[in-house]
Amino acid sequence: DRAVLVYSNMIRRFFKGTMKKIVISGIESSLRRITHYDYWTNKLRKPILFDAKADILSYGMGEMSMLELANALKNGEDWKNIKGLCYLSKEMKEDYLSLPSHSECLVDKDKFIEAFHTFYLNCDPITAKGLYQKCDDRYLIQNPPSEIYSEEIMDKIYSMEFARDVHPYYKKMGTVRALDTIKYSVTTHRGCYGECNFCAIAIHQGRTIMSRSQKSIVDEVKNIAETPKFHGNISDVGGPTANMYGLECKKKLKLGACPDRRCLYPKKCPHLQVNHNNQVELLKKLKKIPNIKKIFIASGIRYDMILDDNKCGQMYLKEIIKDHISGQMKIAPEHTEDKILGLMGKDGKSCLNEFKNQFYKINNDLGKKQFLTYYLIAAHPGCKDKDMMDLKRYASQELRVNPEQVQIFTPTPSTYSTLMYYTEKDPFTNQKLFVEKDNGKKQKQKDIVTEKRKK
Ligand code: SF4
The missing domain is CATH 3.30.750.210 (Transcription Regulator spoIIAA)
Incomplete structure (x- = not known):
């Protein structure tokens, strides 16, 4: 667990004196690079560079920024403007955009929503601005993404x-x-x-x-x-x-x-x-x-x-x-109810039905007996038992399946759904949102769909 923290701490401990800079990267660092919701502790955590004993964070896939960084370090050049990197600084960066500070996010969920919107909108390699976020008495600096x-x-x-x-x-x-x-x-x-x-x-x-x-x-x-x-x-x-x-x-x-x-x-x-x-x-x-x-x-x-x-x-x-x-083709409609699909940012079920018909027709024409398997999510923010009952009804009556591939929503750092989970608000409308947080009731949502019909 928390591999980035564990490894960077160990490197710092065992390579004292020989190691100059620790650079962290990969999906864990990438998604935790600003203030983020951590499901394990059910709290907001600081940008990971404040917790890991590392100097630089390379976000995204990172090959080009790592190459540039390696060259800059080798040649003793300034690396602080290399795209795709984050680092800590005592100073903010004047021409970068400011995110609400970590302490503001902790006390005000709307500030956390504001921070996430700005962060999300500044991920495009062509238009993104650099960002900074204050945490304690320092700043996390995020350079714009790699090209x-x-x-x-x-x-x-x-x-x-x-x-x-x-x-x-x-x-x-x-x-x-x-x-x-x-x-x-x-x-x-x-x-x-x-x-x-x-x-x-x-x-x-x-x-x-x-x-x-x-x-x-x-x-x-x-x-x-x-x-x-x-x-x-x-x-x-x-x-x-x-x-x-x-x-x-x-x-x-x-x-x-x-x-x-x-x-x-x-x-x-x-x-x-x-x-x-x-x-x-x-x-x-x-x-x-x-x-x-x-x-x-x-x-x-x-x-x-x-x-x-x-x-x-x-x-x-x-x-x-x-x-x-x-034998089977896996597809991921994730839900069938428009309200929940809207919160997931996915299209409606009319498309699903049409695709299903085409899939079975082509199989029939080819003389093949293959099936569609549907991946679904239970307990997504906004989802209630009734939505799962409606999903179940739709699956049995229209899709003619008893879905087995249902996973309970797990909040990953740095997604809009996780933002909904933590703030219990729809970040696009600012309306209050029901969020199932009780593990037993989440399981019940899943069971509504997966349980076999009683004989
Ligand atoms: S496909 Fe449409 S929404 Fe997407 S970037 Fe192009 S113009 Fe914008």
Whole structure:
């Protein structure tokens, strides 16, 4: 638990005198970089740099800022303006935006909401300003995020010689099951413009899709296919959302993500042109590689984008159903009730129904017997027993399933849903919000959906 704090403390203790700077990074540091809600202690915590015995925090995916930082440290140059870094300072930065201080957030939930809005709106590599937040007698300084990585940079990163194995130290201790799903999994892109309110991807990887070239992905799969112990299955080809590969809004790439609207919610923005042709082409190339038996798509798929693509959506869906799933396709509507979906920042159930019909029709046409599995969330802020009963009714009557994949909402640091959970307010309307906080009652919400019908 709290790996960043534990490791940085140990490094500080055992490498006294030899170590110059400790740099923390990765998802834990990234999501805890300003004042944040911590579910374990049910409290707001300080920006993590105040608790970890570290000097610098690199947020986001971080390759380029780490390279620049390493060079600057090696050459004895000033590193304090490198993008994608946070550090502590006795002084604020005049040209940066001020967030409500940590102590203001502690006593006033509206100040915490204000801090989060400003933080969220300053994550875009093109438009973001630097930020600072006072905590005790110092300031957390957050430089603007790293630039959008070009296809060339993405290809370079993924052409490095990753070992695809556990560290020899752990290998001696036995099998690491967690490796099974990632050993032969291939990343096609980063980022997500779905912006579901419970998800931290937009904060960590950004709203802008950064994709690899088809050639780079094909080369990686060829390399895997030649490894001696490879059995022929690629467990996933995708990213945060599989079918966003290569699809980005031109306006966003030039001017940055819109601060006042979302790309897919409440309806897909007309500036986002969705065409799955490129993805179908890629999958067809991957299938032909010698030694490949099956390429799975295990990453989530936005079915609303498939429906929106009049030209190639059907072709893509058919390709997936025919060759890239095995028995079942997992989709994540998360809920079916409009009020809760609105709080989650997700589209309504009409789209779900249409997709379901198309999925079963294509399976029927192909003579396949495959099923949809639905991922759902119980006890999201705003959700009451009645909403789960309505979900259950919809699932039984319309979807004709008894959902099993239901998870209880867990507040992750730095998401809008977590902000709702802590403040018990809708941060977009400032209205009070019911939030189920009792563990037994959260479980009850889940049980309403998962319990089998009595005979
Ligand atoms: S114009 Fe539309 S698709 Fe482009 S960034 Fe803005 S909301 Fe997203």
